[in-house]
């Protein structure tokens with residue numbers, strides 16, 4: 001039997017039983033569409049996180065006070081308090097030539113007010129380098145001015161939302177705000193675009209690090225952000241930093257240096273795993289579609305016993321019958337998959353329009369996997385009915401009424 | 402062409418065993434025209450299905466064209482059905498969704514013959530059976546006689562040497578039954594071996610060889626001598642003619658009786674069938 005003839009025979013059979021066929025197509029297409037749409041959402045989430053990290057800069061290192069207990073063997077000895085990470089520590093890092101910028105961070109929350117308007121905001125003490133390390137952009141005015149980091153100038157830079165809350169649409173540059181009991185002059189407003197994951201500066205106030213030390217009465221840095229000269233020098237910068245800080249802390253390794261890249265990779269893995277999990281869940285619906293195909297095919301065969309008996313009587317052998325019914329199942333799966341893909345692309349473009357900031361992307365592998373799975377399920381679940389059909393006794397099949 | 406030796410077919414029905422065929426021995430030569438008659442349940446269909454390789458004998462040997470076909474694989478048997486045997490059924494068994502032409506085409510498709518040649522053969526057959534104008538009609542748009550013609554066309558499109566017809570006129574009125582039989586006889590004249598199972602004695606009598614079955618056994622196997630054979634025989638005396646005449650009359654009476662019996666047997670059987 002020629003392949004084209006088998007195909008058109010099956011096509012005829014499928015189009016002759018419209019409701020049955022469309023039911024199976026529906027099940028298949030829902031399965032395929034859900035795999036593709038869900039993976040595109042997962043992939044979108046992953047890309048979103050990656051892009052957020054990219055805006056942070058991938059040649060960045062973060063120094064955190066305290067040792068990361070990765071070995072988990074011994075808890076810190078009683079009474080041993082990690083040494084503070086001071087401003088001097090961070091400035092000492094400039095000794096290493098592979099380091100481009102160092103931005104110490106001292107953070108806390110404090111009431112910020114403009115006349116009667118008061119808000120509890122995140123207050124970040126840092127240096128002008130913070131602007132470069134975090135790749136920030138200004139909406140209005142300027143960032144912290146260069147100069148001796150130990151001088152506590154009473155100036156501040158507002159996040160966009162903070163500015164709106166305190167000043168509304170009015171002008172903020174040159175005005176004074178009160179943080180705790182100190183007065184700071186607003187010299188700039190940050191643009192909200194670069195709002196990085198978990199560290200949004202939208203509702204924060206940035207002041208010189210020395211001013212923050214006075215404000216919070218603390219010398220301990222919350223973080224030190226370090227930017228290496230380039231990606232190649234990250235590893236060198238990291239070991240140099242650890243060495244410098246160890247020297248300054250009497251030989252104690254009491255800081256942790258996190259690589260931006262490593263964090264990114266972790267998130268990437270988490271979200272990939274998430275995507276695959278979701279795809280797996282969606283694949284279950286494909287399996288359900290397969291079971292439906294099997295059931296409906298079994299019914300179809302009992303309704304078509306005459307035809308099968310006849311085909312055998314006029315000379316079809318068992319293999320041909322099996323092939324015909326498997327082909328029918330495969331065609332259902334393929335058509336279902338195509339419809340499912342159309343639905344998926346339509347839905348993801350709708351989602352993309354509704355959430356423009358969320359990058360809904362269909363990963364290349366997902367439609368392929370979905371279609372292959374659909375066809376495989378169709379075939380696997382088609383085997384049993386096809387074999388049943390081929391095993392029919394032609395005399396009995398023809399005799400049935 | 403066909404050689405059946407000690408064929409038995411036993412069906413297991415619950416605890417009972419039904420001997421549908423018992424020690425059947427039968428030889429059929431190329432080009433014969435045979436009718437098989439007998440009461441309902443006597444095993445006619447079973448015999449035909451076995452000859453057509455739709456059924457396997459429980460024991461015995463079946464040689465078709467000098468091959469023992471019972472030993473063939475499923476694929477080889479299917480090939481024999483495809484190329485050497487044509488089946489005509491009482492209930493036509495056309496595929497309802499396919500047009501007449503497509504139904505006739507089915508065996509050609511199974512054989513993997515290319516479309517152009519298929520077209521030629523189908524068209525020729527439709528013409529031969531004078532249903533050219535019905536080629537694109539679906540079975541439900543055809544009369545019973547036309548349907549059976551389509552079925553015959555399908556059975557013969559592969560030019561088999563053996564045609565097996567199981568009550569081909571059983572579902573037709575007299576006139577279209579007559580028509581269908583003529584078509585079959587025409588095929589026989591063209592060289593195909595023809596076996597017809599029938600309940601219609603008039604139809605059965607048209608065959609040159611008549612087989613009678615009762616309870617799974619062949620009880621009669623009569624060949625009418627061809628007409629020209631009589632002319633070469635010695636002329637009969639008047640007594641002989643008379644005796645012959647009487648025998649013929651008795652035969653007729655016997656046949657009439659049998660008909661009646663058969664009819665009685667048939668009616669409850671069919672009613673039973675219809676109810677199930």
Ligand SMILES: Nc1ncnc2c1ncn2[C@@H]1O[C@H](COP(=O)(O)OP(=O)(O)OP(=O)(O)O)[C@@H](O)[C@H]1O
Nearest residue numbers: 412413414419421440441442443444445446447448
């Ligand atoms: N599949 C089967 N299972 C059990 N018994 C069967 C089967 N097929 C036929 N028989 C039995 O075998 C016997 C012969 O049946 P068959 O159909 O050959 O008769 P038939 O001569 O064709 O009768 P009819 O003239 O009514 O068509 C019957 O007793 C029947 O009940």
Ligand SMILES: [Mg+2]
Nearest residue numbers: 445446447567
């Ligand atoms: Mg019968």
